[in-house]
Amino acid sequence: MEKNKEPGIAKKGFIPLCVPHLSGNEWKYIKECLDTNWVSSAGPFVDKFEKDLAKYLGAEYGVACVNGTAALHISLIVMGIGHDDEVITSDLTFVAPANAIRYVGAYPVFIDAEYETFQMDVDKLNNFLKKCCKKTKKGLLNKQTNRIIKAILPVHILGHCCNMKDIMNIAKEYDLPIIEDATEALGAKFNNKFAGTFGKIGIFSFNGNKIITTGGGGMIVTDSEKIAKKAKYLTTQAKDDAVEFIHNEIGFNYRLPNVLSAMGCAQMENLEKYIEKKKKIADIYNQKLSEINGITTMKEPKNCKSTFWLYTIKVNKKLFGLDRKELMYELEEEKIETRPLWQPMHLLKPHSASYAYNCENSEKLKRESLSLPCSVGLCFKDQQKVINSVKNGGKR
Numbered sequence: 001m002e003k004n005k006e007p008g009i010a011k012k013g014f015i016p017l018c019v020p021h022l023s024g025n026e027w028k029y030i031k032e033c034l035d036t037n038w039v040s041s042a043g044p045f046v047d048k049f050e051k052d053l054a055k056y057l058g059a060e061y062g063v064a065c066v067n068g069t070a071a072l073h074i075s076l077i078v079m080g081i082g083h084d085d086e087v088i089t090s091d092l093t094f095v096a097p098a099n100a101i102r103y104v105g106a107y108p109v110f111i112d113a114e115y116e117t118f119q120m121d122v123d124k125l126n127n128f129l130k131k132c133c134k135k136t137k138k139g140l141l142n143k144q145t146n147r148i149i150k151a152i153l154p155v156h157i158l159g160h161c162c163n164m165k166d167i168m169n170i171a172k173e174y175d176l177p178i179i180e181d182a183t184e185a186l187g188a189k190f191n192n193k194f195a196g197t198f199g200k201i202g203i204f205s206f207n208g209n210k211i212i213t214t215g216g217g218g219m220i221v222t223d224s225e226k227i228a229k230k231a232k233y234l235t236t237q238a239k240d241d242a243v244e245f246i247h248n249e250i251g252f253n254y255r256l257p258n259v260l261s262a263m264g265c266a267q268m269e270n271l272e273k274y275i276e277k278k279k280k281i282a283d284i285y286n287q288k289l290s291e292i293n294g295i296t297t298m299k300e301p302k303n304c305k306s307t308f309w310l311y312t313i314k315v316n317k318k319l320f321g322l323d324r325k326e327l328m329y330e331l332e333e334e335k336i337e338t339r340p341l342w343q344p345m346h347l348l349k350p351h352s353a354s355y356a357y358n359c360e361n362s363e364k365l366k367r368e369s370l371s372l373p374c375s376v377g378l379c380f381k382d383q384q385k386v387i388n389s390v391k392n393g394g395k396r
């Protein structure tokens, strides 16, 4: 492999990073769609998938969308966020939430990650609000940018939760609504409550590498009937009169098709089993890799029950002998697919003009972290190979 290239999709014969596990009723339910001709954006499986997910989470409503990014986009519109507003979000995340904020003409404000947990740093969030913002008649003013902050969008990354107790308290103090990006944390709990159910809206994704998948898909979850109705209306082209084609707002073609929802229903039936498997994989890695000098294993944040969606280690070059990039290439030689974390948002060209508050931890985490194979279907033998290869990669 060329040394200046990041590994992409797992090549043939590789132990993959995180691939779908389709071991249940997927064929059966999809066949039912094909047999009944219900394949498009309406159908019984769409409603069932929405109800199943909402029920699992203990939320009132689910609105199925074509993907998690679309779900974020719609949520921001429904919350009334628009041109020149600001939304506080995590600096260390996949790019989708930052992009969705820009889709509505607003700007992200990036808050650093906590070094220990990788999640949004609540102390820095608090400091930013205290030091850089002012309550005004128009709302909460970011004195650095002269824009009004309209919401907080914490991103629960890698199958763990942000500290939602503190974030909810801060949001209350500053009268800001919360939209949770829980795309990577389906099934994770903070203080025994599911990620994605703390704020006004929670967002989920079912793309191919998530804990359950519909190939591509997303969901908006809320307890508000008004929000759910509006979200459904906007995701289905804002049809006010479907016969005469009257649309009173600009809508979107963002509804999840029945055939993909059928897959979601089948996957939901196995979600708890998959979470158990992910935890087992994490337990084994934690036990074996913590013996290696220079490797920091992944811990559950305080008060969190994690799913360990994407198992990630930190690599200390001085102690281990290789940095995370060198280890990544060593594992590539061993036919093991790994993945570095995302570039912190404030370093990305399209977001470099947005305000970022002291984001040094996210840069450090990007430099040091590497995600290891952790598919639900990962077998014991393959996991042992990964563990041994990491051990052999470092100073012994």
Ligand SMILES: Cc1ncc(COP(=O)(O)O)c(C=O)c1O
Pocket: 066, 067, 068, 069, 070, 093, 094, 096, 097, 155, 181, 183, 184, 204, 205, 206, 207, 216, 217, 218
């Ligand atoms: C944190 C985060 N937010 C949003 C998304 C977007 O979801 P999707 O790929 O379904 O659009 C993803 C993943 O893909 C993600 O990891």
